[in-house]
Amino acid sequence: MTQTLNGSCYCGAVHVQLDPGKPVGELPLRVCQCGFCRRHGARYTSDPAGWLHITAAPGVLRRYRFSRQTADFLICQECACYVAAMIEDEGQAYATLNVVGTNLPGFDGRDGEPLDYEDETDEQRLARRKARWTPTTLVEAVPNA
Ligand SMILES: [Zn+2]
Numbered sequence: 585m586t587q588t589l590n591g592s593c594y595c596g597a598v599h600v601q602l603d604p605g606k607p608v609g610e611l612p613l614r615v616c617q618c619g620f621c622r623r624h625g626a627r628y629t630s631d632p633a634g635w636l637h638i639t640a641a642p643g644v645l646r647r648y649r650f651s652r653q654t655a656d657f658l659i660c661q662e663c664a665c666y667v668a669a670m671i672e673d674e675g676q677a678y679a680t681l682n683v684v685g686t687n688l689p690g691f692d693g694r695d696g697e698p699l700d701y702e703d704e705t706d707e708q709r710l711a712r713r714k715a716r717w718t719p720t721t722l723v724e725a726v727p728n729a
Contacts, residue, residue: 586634591686593665597641598658600667600686602718605633608690612716613683615696620650620657624666627696629688630680636718638668638679641726654709670720671713678717 589602604611614628615621630636638658645667647656658667658679667686670679683691701709 587690589688589690591681591683591688593660593663593667593686595660595663595665597644597662598660598665598667598686599639600681600688601637601639602629602631602681602688603635603637604631606631611690613691613694613696614680615698617698617700618651618702624682625684626666626682627684627691628669628680629683629691630716630718632714632716632718634718636668636679636681636720638670638720638722640722640724642724645724652706652709654706655713668720670722671710671717673710673714677720677722678713679720680713680717 586604586607592599611629611631644661646659646661648659649656655669655671657669660667665685666682668679668681670677
């Protein structure tokens with residue numbers, strides 16, 4: 585049995601629910617070395633065999649893009665927590681979840697794996713994200729309403 589993992593931004597306007605395809609201890613914990621992620625202290629998990637549901641209060645999510653503009657970095661505009669990075673391809677969204685910004689349980693005490701994606705082409709980047717990130721549904725509605 586795998587366990588559903590629930591998290592949220594600091595103010596609670598953005599809620600995340602990860603249904604992983606494996607136990608939490610087997611999920612990856614990645615630390616991207618780019619300048620944006622380092623400034624946020626972001627640590628990521630994802631599971632291509634799982635499913636991620638993001639529920640955000642209407643209008644609260646800011647979608648920030650930088651550098652190559654290939655992903656949306658989802659930030660709560662109320663409390664400034666950085667929640668996840670998300671892409672869409674052929675009508676399907678995929679995301680990698682920032683376990684720090686969403687206070688996702690199960691990762692305390694683990695060393696993250698430092699990763700540097702600087703040398704990827706845009707095509708390699710898209711292929712990697714689709715292979716590793718979690719299929720995602722994003723709903724803009726009041727959480728727990
Ligand atoms: Zn918030």
